[in-house]
Amino acid sequence: MHLTINGKVIKAAEGEMLLPAIRRQGIEIPALCDHAAVEPCGACRLCMVEITRQDWNGWRRHVTSCLYPVEEGLIVSTHTPQVLEIRRTILDLYLARCPNSDVIQKMAEEYGLTKTSYEIIPEGDNCIMCYACTRICEMLGKSAISAVQRGHKKVISAPFGKEPPDCIGCLSCAFICPTDVIEWRDQNGTRTIWSRTFELISCTACGKQILTRDFADYLAAKRAVPREYFETCDDCKRVELSRKMGGLVDLAKEVAL
Amino acid sequence: MRIDSIDKLSRWREECRRTFTAPQRKVFVCLGEACLANGAEEVFHEFQKLVAERKLSDVTVESVTKTGCHGFCSLGPLVIIEPDGTFYTKVGKADVAKIVDKTLAAREVIDRLVYVDAGTKEKKVDYHTIPFYARQQRISLRNCGAIDPHKLVDYIAVGGYGALAKVLATMTPQQVIDEITNSRLRGRGGAGFPTGRKWATCAQIEADIRYVICNGDEGDPGAFSDRTTMGSDPHSVLEGMIICAYAVGSPQGYIYVREEYPLAVVTLQKAVDQARERGLLGQNILGSGLSFDIKISRGGGAFVCGESSALMKSVAGDVGEPRAKYIRSVIKGLHDKPTVLNNVETFATIPVIIERGADWFAAIGTKKSTGTKVFSLAGKITNTGLVEVPMGITLREIIFDIGGGIPDGRKFKAVQTGGPSGGCLPENKIDLPVDFDTLTEAGSMMGSGGMVIMDDRTCMVEVARYFLSFLASESCGKCVPCREGLYQLLQYCIKICDGVGTEADLAQMEQMAKVIQIGSLCGLGQSGPNPFLSTLMYFRDEYLAHIRDKKCPGGVCRKLITYTINDECTGCMACISVCPVIAITGEKKKKHIIDQALCSRCGSCYAVCKFDAIDIK
Numbered sequence: 001m002h003l004t005i006n007g008k009v010i011k012a013a014e015g016e017m018l019l020p021a022i023r024r025q026g027i028e029i030p031a032l033c034d035h036a037a038v039e040p041c042g043a044c045r046l047c048m049v050e051i052t053r054q055d056w057n058g059w060r061r062h063v064t065s066c067l068y069p070v071e072e073g074l075i076v077s078t079h080t081p082q083v084l085e086i087r088r089t090i091l092d093l094y095l096a097r098c099p100n101s102d103v104i105q106k107m108a109e110e111y112g113l114t115k116t117s118y119e120i121i122p123e124g125d126n127c128i129m130c131y132a133c134t135r136i137c138e139m140l141g142k143s144a145i146s147a148v149q150r151g152h153k154k155v156i157s158a159p160f161g162k163e164p165p166d167c168i169g170c171l172s173c174a175f176i177c178p179t180d181v182i183e184w185r186d187q188n189g190t191r192t193i194w195s196r197t198f199e200l201i202s203c204t205a206c207g208k209q210i211l212t213r214d215f216a217d218y219l220a221a222k223r224a225v226p227r228e229y230f231e232t233c234d235d236c237k238r239v240e241l242s243r244k245m246g247g248l249v250d251l252a253k254e255v256a257l
Numbered sequence: 258m259r260i261d262s263i264d265k266l267s268r269w270r271e272e273c274r275r276t277f278t279a280p281q282r283k284v285f286v287c288l289g290e291a292c293l294a295n296g297a298e299e300v301f302h303e304f305q306k307l308v309a310e311r312k313l314s315d316v317t318v319e320s321v322t323k324t325g326c327h328g329f330c331s332l333g334p335l336v337i338i339e340p341d342g343t344f345y346t347k348v349g350k351a352d353v354a355k356i357v358d359k360t361l362a363a364r365e366v367i368d369r370l371v372y373v374d375a376g377t378k379e380k381k382v383d384y385h386t387i388p389f390y391a392r393q394q395r396i397s398l399r400n401c402g403a404i405d406p407h408k409l410v411d412y413i414a415v416g417g418y419g420a421l422a423k424v425l426a427t428m429t430p431q432q433v434i435d436e437i438t439n440s441r442l443r444g445r446g447g448a449g450f451p452t453g454r455k456w457a458t459c460a461q462i463e464a465d466i467r468y469v470i471c472n473g474d475e476g477d478p479g480a481f482s483d484r485t486t487m488g489s490d491p492h493s494v495l496e497g498m499i500i501c502a503y504a505v506g507s508p509q510g511y512i513y514v515r516e517e518y519p520l521a522v523v524t525l526q527k528a529v530d531q532a533r534e535r536g537l538l539g540q541n542i543l544g545s546g547l548s549f550d551i552k553i554s555r556g557g558g559a560f561v562c563g564e565s566s567a568l569m570k571s572v573a574g575d576v577g578e579p580r581a582k583y584i585r586s587v588i589k590g591l592h593d594k595p596t597v598l599n600n601v602e603t604f605a606t607i608p609v610i611i612e613r614g615a616d617w618f619a620a621i622g623t624k625k626s627t628g629t630k631v632f633s634l635a636g637k638i639t640n641t642g643l644v645e646v647p648m649g650i651t652l653r654e655i656i657f658d659i660g661g662g663i664p665d666g667r668k669f670k671a672v673q674t675g676g677p678s679g680g681c682l683p684e685n686k687i688d689l690p691v692d693f694d695t696l697t698e699a700g701s702m703m704g705s706g707g708m709v710i711m712d713d714r715t716c717m718v719e720v721a722r723y724f725l726s727f728l729a730s731e732s733c734g735k736c737v738p739c740r741e742g743l744y745q746l747l748q749y750c751i752k753i754c755d756g757v758g759t760e761a762d763l764a765q766m767e768q769m770a771k772v773i774q775i776g777s778l779c780g781l782g783q784s785g786p787n788p789f790l791s792t793l794m795y796f797r798d799e800y801l802a803h804i805r806d807k808k809c810p811g812g813v814c815r816k817l818i819t820y821t822i823n824d825e826c827t828g829c830m831a832c833i834s835v836c837p838v839i840a841i842t843g844e845k846k847k848k849h850i851i852d853q854a855l856c857s858r859c860g861s862c863y864a865v866c867k868f869d870a871i872d873i874k
Contacts, residue, residue: 042581043736045776062775067581082775089772093741117765118745129734146576147734150559152744154734 003074018065019047027078033130040066041131048086050077101126103179126179133173142166158194169198169212203233259536262544263422270413277414280320285337289326292333300334303353316361325489327402331641344384345370375639375661389640392659396629397605398645401489406524409531412492420608424500425545433504439615441627446600447704449693459587460505462595469502469510470598474556474563477676480707482631483601487521491528497604502549510551511572517558526553560731564779565598578735579779622648626692637712639664652687667712675704677724678784680791700791716811717796718803722750724788739782742773754814756807812873815858819874822849826870832862
């Protein structure tokens with residue numbers, strides 16, 4: 001299928017969203033809630049573009065490119081004055097919410113903003129409410145954390161702000177967070193995240209801590225991996241494999257001779 | 258007894274009709290929410306007790322019927338005696354004995370309880386002659402106040418499920434869709450999307466299952482028409498949904514009701530159980546082979562759950578957050594299956610269209626907005642309540658002729674239509690015909706039919722502030738323009754109300770309002786700035802008065818007004834006794850004085866003064 005992006009006709013695959021198709025052309029589109037590991041959700045609104053069609057007789061609309069599927073004959077403009085104004089205003093609003101976030105500051109600067117024109121929200125932190133953490137947790141089949149409350153009071157939280165019963169301490173939420181606001185720490189054989197403390201299991205060969213017991217149990221159940229798989233760490237497994245491989249190499253040499 | 262054929266339904270209807278019309282005279286006691294709050298239940302029981310005791314010839318215990326909301330909420334508890342149509346207002350438990358002995362036994366009218374027109378002071382005994390009722394045309398509200406909502410037999414007696422029988426016996430699904438399409442019925446939830454086209458699209462999509470959902474979330478402050486329909490005539494909604502299920506081929510429906518409507522939830526659940534028991538829901542309805550069931554889904558009271566995609570998430574048990582509707586919910590809705598979602602009023606209208614025909618319906622109203630629309634009249638209006646009028650009627654007719662105008666001799670200032678996301682229209686717009694397109698052109702919208710009337714003691718900036726604060730706190734918080742934008746817009750509005758706003762702020766507000774409209778994910782955010790934009794469009798001078806002159810022309814914004822006592826003061830000391838901060842001093846029969854340093858501008862003195870001696874500047 002064919003569509004026009006900023007005047008250039010390009011090819012795209014049926015079912016694909018606009019954002020990857022646009023980015024493939026080397027066009028930069030800002031986005032904060034977009035992440036390759038999770039489904040798009042349209043929360044940050046920064047990837048908004050203007051679309052129209054020949055048969056729309058001049059009518060245009062603005063859509064978030066991360067969620068709008070490519071269509072034959074679609075005419076897309078990614079940097080019109082109005083699109084830029086929308087992005088700038090959104091970044092301005094973000095700056096009022098997360099004035100200390102490097103990610104936001106850097107992106108806002110690209111749109112000529114160094115300081116917000118709004119009142120800084122006193123309770124704001126670096127969380128940009130991109131939902132990456134809740135989406136990855138949902139994808140893993142746990143949904144241990146979610147967005148709670150409404151309006152500008154909305155925050156990411158464990159149920160009722162207590163220790164999340166469904167959390168397995170896998171750290172996916174902390175690793176995917178683009179602004180590093182999810183705190184966690186490993187110490188004395190335990191891991192603490194979302195105010196819950198998990199037992200870490202150690203490699204029986206080298207003693208290094210590998211992962212939480214709850215995560216290992218979950219993986220064993222979900223992936224049908226034998227429970228013994230988690231007795232050694234990846235490094236030790238590799239060492240053992242290479243030992244076996246070494247044996248193979250010797251055998252190969254013998255065959256070659 | 259299960260009604261498993263259309264013949265059986267007809268025979269049963271005859272039986273129901275005989276029971277329904279058996280009493281020569283009937284006493285209808287309104288047990289709608291407003292009347293209940295004023296003690297209607299006691300009134301009803303008193304009638305039952307006294308009628309049983311008195312043993313009158315033509316009035317028996319069976320004659321005393323409780324009904325759902327009759328619409329004239331400001332005058333409840335209402336009692337209507339048929340067939341004369343004798344209309345008694347504000348009936349208390351103590352009045353019942355008199356009504357039984359005088360009106361029921363001796364056919365005498367009790368003057369004290371009769372309706373008096375607020376304008377002409379004329380007494381009207383028969384409610385049909387009261388302008389509030391005489392100007393209405395009730396289609397969706399046809400049975401509200403006329404039957405007992407808890408009795409399926411009452412609904413059957415007045416012709417209920419007749420449209421369903423007609424559909425199953427004589428029409429194909431396509432014919433049903435064509436009939437609805439030809440009636441040009443537009444969705445009553447607010448957006449006004451053609452119902453027939455929605456059904457046709459849903460029916461065309463290949464799918465293993467389709468769903469029918471009734472949206473009874475009705476979150477707009479000041480709107481209560483869906484509550485009334487669900488609580489006063491629940492079977493009309495069920496019948497509309499079953500007809501829709503037949504047309505689009507759906508086995509499962511949901512009614513999404515907010516938990517804050519406890520009576521509607523109970524009444525609907527009872528109605529569903531009754532219909533299931535009689536075989537009007539479930540397998541093989543009326544022996545036709547159609548199978549359809551309905552579940553009641555209760556909402557937690559989030560405004561955003563009135564938005565279709567958020568509603569469907571909530572029905573599915575997820576957090577009620579909307580999704581981008583680039584693929585419409587009629588194609589990919591509940592559980593990603595094709596779903597028809599219509600509002601309560603739309604479904605309640607369907608059976609009438611089927612029975613009386615598309616042409617009959619299309620002849621009512623205007624060309625592009627056919628039929629009637631229910632409006633909830635609230636705010637500064639004499640006749641608070643529910644009215645159903647043909648589309649195209651003017652705002653003036655609704656507010657002044659039917660609504661009885663503005664009470665307390667005050668002047669009309671604005672009417673907000675379409676709820677918080679709608680807009681406020683000023684006096685020079687009240688001759689506009691009310692239909693979907695005209696209201697949208699005027700910068701407001703039809704919405705769910707809420708009308709909040711405001712008088713000259715209303716500050717339009719404060720109105721915008723109020724509704725923005727509602728929307729900012731009801732925003733689901735998923736997307737940035739709505740979550741952060743509405744919050745910041747509200748902060749500016751508060752600044753202006755406090756007298757510290759600037760003209761630069763106003764310009765910034767206009768700029769960001771446009772971005773919120775374009776940039777937001779769902780209808781809540783897209784229409785979120787409307788309270789600000791529409792008040793600014795028609796009342797810019799009031800914004801400027803706050804900014805430039807530090808004055809609130811409506812006399813509302815506390816930081817910009819002063820209360821003073823003028824020479825009309827008789828020294829009655831009434832204000833002194835109510836002032837919560839003891840700011841008023843004075844002796845009996847001498848003019849009092851308000852200490853401005855102490856005054857908290859609460860308005861208590863103004864409310865209590867009988868001599869117009871308090872000035873607000």
